[in-house]
Structures are given as structure tokens and as C-alpha cells.
Amino acid sequence: MKRVAITGAGVITSFGDSPAKFHSALCNGERAAYRLDHSEAGVSVCRQGGHIGSFEPEQYLKGKPLRPLDRTGRMVAATAKLALENSGWTVEMLRGHDVGLVLGTMFGSVHTISEFDRRGLTEGPSYVSPMDFANTVLNAAAGQTAIWHNLRAINSTIACGATSGLMALGYAADLIRYGSHTALLAGGADEFCFESFCGFDQAGLLCRCNGHSEFPIPFSAQRSGFALGEGAGLLMLEEWNAAVERGASILGEIRGHGSAYDPAGNVECGTETITRAMNSALHDSGILSAEIGCISASGNGSVAADRNEAVAIHAAFNGSGDAVPVTAIKSMVGEALGASGALQAVDLLQTMQTGVLPGIRGLEQPGPEIPALNLCRDKQEITAGFGLINSVGFDGNACSLVIAGASPGL
Amino acid sequence: MTTRPAIAVTGLGMVTSIGTGREEFWNALLAGKCGFGPVRSFNTSGYSVHLGAEILDFDPRTHVARLNPSMIGRSSQLAIAAARLALADASMDLGTIDRSRAGVCVGTTSGEPHFIERFDDRYVQGEMARAGDGFIRGYPCHVVPGHVAAELEFAGETMMIPTACAAGNYAIAHASDVLRAGRADIMLAGGADCFSRITYTGFARLGAIAPELCQPFDRNRKGMVPGEGAAFLLLERKDEAMARGARIYCEIAGYGLSCDAHHMTAAHPRGEGASRAMAMALKQSGMAAEDVDYISAHGTGTPTNDRLETIAVKKTFGDLAYKVPISSVKSMLGHTMGAASAIEAAVCALAITHQQIPPTMNLHEQDPECDLDFVPNQARKCNVKVAMNNAYAFGGNNSSLVFTASAA
Structure with a gap:
């Protein structure tokens, strides 16, 4: 089995467009969430959300017309550019080598799909745009990004709800570990849009839909739901020896991953399933839970999912869960769906590199049903060789991934 | 991979416009049966084409046992039917397997498009406030493998790979990797898509839909005919399939x-x-x-x-x-x-x-x-x-x- 080196990362987030800026904003406890007033089609809601107001695709994507790409496509293509640059892949190198892309997403662009359909309904089927139709497929962002950057190896899209980004990283890692791929961009993306916002809102899943906290506070006694966020994150994964050979700087390593499904779920993911995903990731990595130096939890403020994850962490760490520092960056980023797992991975790499783990913003009193864990209320200095990332979906999916940082031992 | 375990196909199940289940489907194929007809699931009077390949005789209640068929979308219904047919075809006794090592991998173009289509109907009618939680529970495409797993109580990896019209192949390829890596013991791998207004509108606008006949490689071919269906292959590592005495279709x-x-x-x-x-x-x-x-x-x-x-x-x-x-x-x-x-x-x-x-x-x-x-x-x-x-x-x-x- 081959090893998977992480040689670069790119992000587009409401906190900026570099892993360092992203991490530093999280360590400073900044919050992407701001008040959103949405009035459309007879729906009027006002909630916290994490829209990237400042995203200007022209800043990253130059020299070709942007019109064929929808907003999600632009976010992913821009993020890919940043990750390619960050890992030292030039246009010339991409000409001579087949690089692939594995993108996790929950919705693709449900906004593009819905607008296309509505135009057909209101103006008639002959008035829809063929260019828009190309973006209604769920793999549109991955396809557009491949065209933009000339990525000719595997081009896969992974949809597993909120666990999509982490599942995509695991999928890509296995293609390198067991297959013949040597360089893959992998991660996830989802945009904030009316359609998904309206859906989550009407399902009562957003904070303050049915509780008291206006903000998403993972594991808190006050939690009442999540805030919808958005973003994109991609890691450049390379076969270890190939990365060393080309002189790439290695930021870390994907050591292993695991996933599980709760067939009783469809509404929430049970504790046993989340524990199983974590244990399977640890087993796949060949390391013990005691070697994990920090945990990036999926916790997003959801009432049931946060409790189940906390109980699962406690179980997977044999009661020693209160020793490992746990953060939950969705307290600041919001629930970025397909992007979440990838953004957690980018931040955990930064954490291991800088030795500072961001805190869980707003957390004062954990809920009474949350077992004893080392939940970081404020940023904390840590030394960690290995970090564990969790993704827990709304509907039965759980995924965990273990990464090693570029610590001296690596 | 150094030791690359062989992957066997031991069960086949499908629901198509020309036949449901392996035997009926295969006989229809050999007989050259065509499943085309005028589109019935929505009104095509505003379109210049009207041909589709819908499955007319599908009753989800004959296949969906554990879940409530009225709570899930048509792609999930078709997928569950195909999955159950594949398991029955493989003579797989679910009582003997470790469900935590049984997974589902599905490919799709549109997932459950009817949910976004109803969302859009409400939108243009200004009735969004009544949408409820059905959309978010029923629409995201990963609910399809989720519903199959929930129906069969599979607890291993469930994944949707929505790589459009090649998605079934991507799902089967990935499922074979999952088995080779030893992450599961059995995988249901396949694809599902129900007939979609959005897809039909798009292909009609591209001028890609045939008016009367689908005739690949013919000089006078005029396009494709959008259809719907689902199929699953049951995959196992070959040595384990042989050990349980399974019929192996191929590797x-x-x-x-x-x-x-x-x-x-x-x-x-x-x-x-x-x-x-x-x-x-x-x-x-x-x-x-x-x-x-x-x-x-x-x-x-x-x-x-x-x-x-x-x-x-x-x-x-x-x-x-x-x-x-x-x-x-x-x-x-x-x-x-x-x-x-x-x-x-x-x-x-x-x-x-x-x-x-x-x-x-x-x-x-x-x-x-x-x-x-x-x-x-x-x-x-x-x-x-x-x-x-x-x-x-x-x-x-x-x-x-x-x-x-x-x-x-």
C-alpha cells in the first residue's frame, strides 16, 4: 500500500482565501454567521447564515470567459487554482501529467437546477438556456473545474450529504493507496442559496428555528440547530514517493479513514454508527486512539447530532476522551455541507503546523447529556502528531479521517 | 495492489421500461423489445418532442417493504426494487451477513428530481411557505443509497456518485475498490434515475431527443430517448462467493x-x-x-x-x-x-x-x-x-x- 502525502491546500471561505487566513480567523473566534433576511416566493425568514459576500471569481480565474460556470463552479475552480499553486503544480506540469479531481458536494448547485426548471415553467421549455442545462448535472462543478485547469485523470463527484467532503478525501486517498493515481485534488464545496436555506429552514434544522440560541453553538446546553454556511476546500494529494521525487513540500499525510451508515437513521445518525466510523478510521490508519492529539468534531449546533457525536467520541476513546482536545469550527464557519469535511481537514493541518487549535465559539455550558470531553472553549496550544476529523450527516452517514501533520517525526 | 482479490458479480436486479428482473429483462433484450411511448408523467404539449421511455407498470408496494414507499422518491423506489431483485437473484440470505460490512454505492444524474420540481411548482405559484420538510428529507441525491441501505438494514459505507450519465460505472468501479480494500464484504453497486422534467427539458432544448425512434449508429438517427430505471449488481470477493456456493456471473x-x-x-x-x-x-x-x-x-x-x-x-x-x-x-x-x-x-x-x-x-x-x-x-x-x-x-x-x- 502506498502513502498519501498532502502537498497543498486551497480554500474559499467567508474568512478569506488561504489556509493561514482561515485558520487565524478561526483562532480569533471570528464568526461567518451574520443575519440574513430572506424574502422570496412568499417565504420570509431571518436567520444566521454564512454567505461569502466578498467572493470575486475574476480575481482567481483569468483569461477565459467565466460565463459557462455557475457560482459553485466558480468557487471550485478558484479553490482548485489556489490548491494547485499552493502545491507547486504549474500549467506546464499539468500539461505533462494527468491530475484528477474528486469533489464532495451535497447539492451541486440546487440553485442552478431550480432556476433552470423555473424558467422552463414560466417562460416555456424552449426558453431555457443550454449553457445552464450543462450546469444542472450534479457533477458540473467538477467538470467545469477540470476543463478550466486541464485535469484529465479521474473526475469524480461524491455526494453523501454533509459528509461528502470527508468521504471525497477518503475516496481519493484510496485511489492513491491502492491504485495507480499519483496526484489528485480532493475536497468539497457547497454554496449558500435560497433553495437549500429554505429547505433546511422549513425542516426546522437551523438555529433558533425551535430553540433559544440565535447562533450555532456546538455541544452547548443552549444549542438549537446549525447555521447554514458555504465554502470550498481542496487538498492536493500525491503518492508519497512521487511527491518527494518532485521536491514538493509535504504538509501532512492522510493516514486512514472509515465510514458507516445508520440504517435506522434517515433523521439522525446514531451513536454506534459514529463510533464505528471513528474506530474504522483508526484501524485503517494503524494507530491507537491514544495517539490522536486533537479532534475536529462535526458538531454544528444540532440538538441530536451533537449529543450522539459527543457520546461516540467518549466511547471510541475508551473514556479517555476528556484528555483529547476537541474543537468544532462549524461554530464559526456554519454548516458548509459538502465543504465542511474538507475545511476541517485544511484547518487541522494548520492546527498541527502552528500548534494552535481553535476554540468552540460561544460555548459556555455544555448540554447536560454531553459526556465529559475536553471541549475547547478558547483556542489552545497543542502538540499533535495525528488529528481525527469527524463528519456526521443529518440522515445516517458518518465518516472519520485521520491525518498526520508535518511534525518532526514525519 | 500487491494481492488483488478477484471481485465476483453474483446477483443482478433491474427495473426498466422493457422488463423487471433478470429473466424478463434479458428476454426482452434478445427479442428487441422497445420501451418507448408518449411521455405520461408530465405534460409535454409545450415541447417539440413527446417521446420517452417511462416504466409504466411499476408498483413500489410490491418491492418496498420496510420503508414507507409514499415517503420516498421514485428513484429510491426503483433503486430499492432493483436492489431486492439483485439480492434475491444472488440467493443472498440476509440473516447470514454482517450488516455493518454490507454497503451500497449508487450512481445518478438527478437523484430525486421530483422533489425539486415540486419545490419549483410551489415557487412559481408563490406557495413556498407550505413546502414543509419534505424537500430537504427527500431531495438530496444521497438519500437514494441511504434509502436502499435503510430498507435492507445495511450499515456499511453508503455512497452516491452523481457523475451523470456514466455514474453507474463509477459506482461499480468504486464498490469493487471497497471490496478489494477489505472495507466491506458485500456491496450493492448500481444506478438509479427516475423520469425527470428538468432532464427532459434540457435535452429537448439541446435538440437531442429523437421524435419517433432511438436508432444508434444509423445514418438517419435523430437523437436519444430519455428514460428511467435502476439496476444493481451484487458484488463479493470471489473466494467468499465461491465458499458460499454462489453462482458467479462474471468478474x-x-x-x-x-x-x-x-x-x-x-x-x-x-x-x-x-x-x-x-x-x-x-x-x-x-x-x-x-x-x-x-x-x-x-x-x-x-x-x-x-x-x-x-x-x-x-x-x-x-x-x-x-x-x-x-x-x-x-x-x-x-x-x-x-x-x-x-x-x-x-x-x-x-x-x-x-x-x-x-x-x-x-x-x-x-x-x-x-x-x-x-x-x-x-x-x-x-x-x-x-x-x-x-x-x-x-x-x-x-x-x-x-x-x-x-x-x-
Whole structure:
């Protein structure tokens, strides 16, 4: 089995467009969430959300017309550019080598799909745009990004709800570990849009839909739901020896991953399933839970999912869960769906590199049903060789991934 | 991989416009049955085309037992039916398996499009406030593998790979990797797509829908016919399948996946990416071009696809391209989108099992630019030990799977 080196990362987030800026904003406890007033089609809601107001695709994507790409496509293509640059892949190198892309997403662009359909309904089927139709497929962002950057190896899209980004990283890692791929961009993306916002809102899943906290506070006694966020994150994964050979700087390593499904779920993911995903990731990595130096939890403020994850962490760490520092960056980023797992991975790499783990913003009193864990209320200095990332979906999916940082031992 | 376990196909289940279940489907294919008719699921009076390949006699209540069929979308219903048929076909006793090591991997183009279509109906009527939680519970495409797993109480990896019209092949390729890596003991791998207004509108706008007939590789072909369906293959590691005395249809020898990085909706003019995928699949399978006895074509029936697909096969196979029989079952059951390559994978398994190749129907006057052996209008008995399944998709996605007869 081959090893998977992480040689670069790119992000587009409401906190900026570099892993360092992203991490530093999280360590400073900044919050992407701001008040959103949405009035459309007879729906009027006002909630916290994490829209990237400042995203200007022209800043990253130059020299070709942007019109064929929808907003999600632009976010992913821009993020890919940043990750390619960050890992030292030039246009010339991409000409001579087949690089692939594995993108996790929950919705693709449900906004593009819905607008296309509505135009057909209101103006008639002959008035829809063929260019828009190309973006209604769920793999549109991955396809557009491949065209933009000339990525000719595997081009896969992974949809597993909120666990999509982490599942995509695991999928890509296995293609390198067991297959013949040597360089893959992998991660996830989802945009904030009316359609998904309206859906989550009407399902009562957003904070303050049915509780008291206006903000998403993972594991808190006050939690009442999540805030919808958005973003994109991609890691450049390379076969270890190939990365060393080309002189790439290695930021870390994907050591292993695991996933599980709760067939009783469809509404929430049970504790046993989340524990199983974590244990399977640890087993796949060949390391013990005691070697994990920090945990990036999926916790997003959801009432049931946060409790189940906390109980699962406690179980997977044999009661020693209160020793490992746990953060939950969705307290600041919001629930970025397909992007979440990838953004957690980018931040955990930064954490291991800088030795500072961001805190869980707003957390004062954990809920009474949350077992004893080392939940970081404020940023904390840590030394960690290995970090564990969790993704827990709304509907039965759980995924965990273990990464090693570029610590001296690596 | 150093020790690369062989992956066996031990069960086949499908729901299509020409037949449900392995036997009915295979007999319909050999008989050249076509599943086309005027679209019934929505009003096409505003369209210039009206042809579709819908499944008319599907009653989810005969297949969906544990979940409530009225709470899940039609793609999930079709998928559950195909999954149950595949398990029954494999004589798999669910009581004997470790559910935490049983997974589901599905490919799709649109997931559960009816939910967003109803959302849009409400939107244009200004009734969004009444939408409720049905949309978020029913729409996201990953609910399809989730519903299959929930119905069967599978607790291993569930994944949706929505790589459009090549998605079934991507799902099967990934499921075989999951088994090879030892992450699961059995995998249901396939594809599902229900008939979608959005998809139909888009292809109609592209002028890609045939008005009367789907006739791949014919000089007068006028397009594809959108359809719906689902298919699953039950995959196991071969040694374990043999140990339980399972019937083995064939093995998945390898796959190739590539991207044109050229155009969102048009294939590469020289078949570059498609040819690369075929070559990768052959290499991973340890096969040479001359070993291939049958190619199940993407063969949509659009003027461009069939011409460029012919070029890609020639680029890969050289002079051998003229010797290998190629057929497109889309000539009979239409283009079932994300389900298509999963259904066609089942066709490859059945061709190997029965030593027979289904025809390309409605092929009356062969296009001189498509001058290969497309098995016109008549099923053919011949030696099939190795079959290749090709599928292409929006986004420039290319996929090839290689199936081989299983030596005992």
C-alpha cells in the first residue's frame, strides 16, 4: 500500500482565501454567521447564515470567459487554482501529467437546477438556456473545474450529504493507496442559496428555528440547530514517493479513514454508527486512539447530532476522551455541507503546523447529556502528531479521517 | 495492489421500461423489445418532442417493504426494487451477513428530481411557505443509497456518485475498490434515475431527443430517448462467493475513468479521453485489445455521440475495432441516465453468462462514419469471455469497465 502525502491546500471561505487566513480567523473566534433576511416566493425568514459576500471569481480565474460556470463552479475552480499553486503544480506540469479531481458536494448547485426548471415553467421549455442545462448535472462543478485547469485523470463527484467532503478525501486517498493515481485534488464545496436555506429552514434544522440560541453553538446546553454556511476546500494529494521525487513540500499525510451508515437513521445518525466510523478510521490508519492529539468534531449546533457525536467520541476513546482536545469550527464557519469535511481537514493541518487549535465559539455550558470531553472553549496550544476529523450527516452517514501533520517525526 | 482479490458479480436486479428482473429483462433484450411511448408523467404539449421511455407498470408496494414507499422518491423506489431483485437473484440470505460490512454505492444524474420540481411548482405559484420538510428529507441525491441501505438494514459505507450519465460505472468501479480494500464484504453497486422534467427539458432544448425512434449508429438517427430505471449488481470477493456456493456471473477485472477536460456537453473530437479510459481499463484488467469479445456501447443515438464513440473505439482497438461486436441497448430502453451504465453492466454480465449479445435495434441504414459491427436488429450467439462496458457523461467524464468470465 502506498502513502498519501498532502502537498497543498486551497480554500474559499467567508474568512478569506488561504489556509493561514482561515485558520487565524478561526483562532480569533471570528464568526461567518451574520443575519440574513430572506424574502422570496412568499417565504420570509431571518436567520444566521454564512454567505461569502466578498467572493470575486475574476480575481482567481483569468483569461477565459467565466460565463459557462455557475457560482459553485466558480468557487471550485478558484479553490482548485489556489490548491494547485499552493502545491507547486504549474500549467506546464499539468500539461505533462494527468491530475484528477474528486469533489464532495451535497447539492451541486440546487440553485442552478431550480432556476433552470423555473424558467422552463414560466417562460416555456424552449426558453431555457443550454449553457445552464450543462450546469444542472450534479457533477458540473467538477467538470467545469477540470476543463478550466486541464485535469484529465479521474473526475469524480461524491455526494453523501454533509459528509461528502470527508468521504471525497477518503475516496481519493484510496485511489492513491491502492491504485495507480499519483496526484489528485480532493475536497468539497457547497454554496449558500435560497433553495437549500429554505429547505433546511422549513425542516426546522437551523438555529433558533425551535430553540433559544440565535447562533450555532456546538455541544452547548443552549444549542438549537446549525447555521447554514458555504465554502470550498481542496487538498492536493500525491503518492508519497512521487511527491518527494518532485521536491514538493509535504504538509501532512492522510493516514486512514472509515465510514458507516445508520440504517435506522434517515433523521439522525446514531451513536454506534459514529463510533464505528471513528474506530474504522483508526484501524485503517494503524494507530491507537491514544495517539490522536486533537479532534475536529462535526458538531454544528444540532440538538441530536451533537449529543450522539459527543457520546461516540467518549466511547471510541475508551473514556479517555476528556484528555483529547476537541474543537468544532462549524461554530464559526456554519454548516458548509459538502465543504465542511474538507475545511476541517485544511484547518487541522494548520492546527498541527502552528500548534494552535481553535476554540468552540460561544460555548459556555455544555448540554447536560454531553459526556465529559475536553471541549475547547478558547483556542489552545497543542502538540499533535495525528488529528481525527469527524463528519456526521443529518440522515445516517458518518465518516472519520485521520491525518498526520508535518511534525518532526514525519 | 500487491494481492488483488478477484471481485465476483453474483446477483443482478433491474427495473426498466422493457422488463423487471433478470429473466424478463434479458428476454426482452434478445427479442428487441422497445420501451418507448408518449411521455405520461408530465405534460409535454409545450415541447417539440413527446417521446420517452417511462416504466409504466411499476408498483413500489410490491418491492418496498420496510420503508414507507409514499415517503420516498421514485428513484429510491426503483433503486430499492432493483436492489431486492439483485439480492434475491444472488440467493443472498440476509440473516447470514454482517450488516455493518454490507454497503451500497449508487450512481445518478438527478437523484430525486421530483422533489425539486415540486419545490419549483410551489415557487412559481408563490406557495413556498407550505413546502414543509419534505424537500430537504427527500431531495438530496444521497438519500437514494441511504434509502436502499435503510430498507435492507445495511450499515456499511453508503455512497452516491452523481457523475451523470456514466455514474453507474463509477459506482461499480468504486464498490469493487471497497471490496478489494477489505472495507466491506458485500456491496450493492448500481444506478438509479427516475423520469425527470428538468432532464427532459434540457435535452429537448439541446435538440437531442429523437421524435419517433432511438436508432444508434444509423445514418438517419435523430437523437436519444430519455428514460428511467435502476439496476444493481451484487458484488463479493470471489473466494467468499465461491465458499458460499454462489453462482458467479462474471468478474470485474478492472476499470478506467478519465476526463476529457474539453467541453461540458460535447465529447472530445478525437475520442482522446474515452480512448484513454478504455486503455486504462484494459491495462488494469491485464487484458489486450484482442481479448475483448463484446463492447456495450454508450450509444445514445445522438448524431455526435455515436460518431465520436466510433472514433474512440477505433483509436483504442485499431484494426481490431472492426472485429469486435458492439451494441447499444439504449436503442430499446432509452437513455436511463445514471442508471444506464449500471443496466449495461448487467447486460455485459448476462452476455458472458449466456454467450449471447443483445442487438442494436432500429439500425436499418448504417452511418458510413459508424462503420463497425453494431449487431443490427438481431441478437447474436457468440463466444463472450471478456466484455467492456463504456459510458460517457456531461463534464467530459469517460468510463470503461471490463468484465471477464470466471474460471472456477
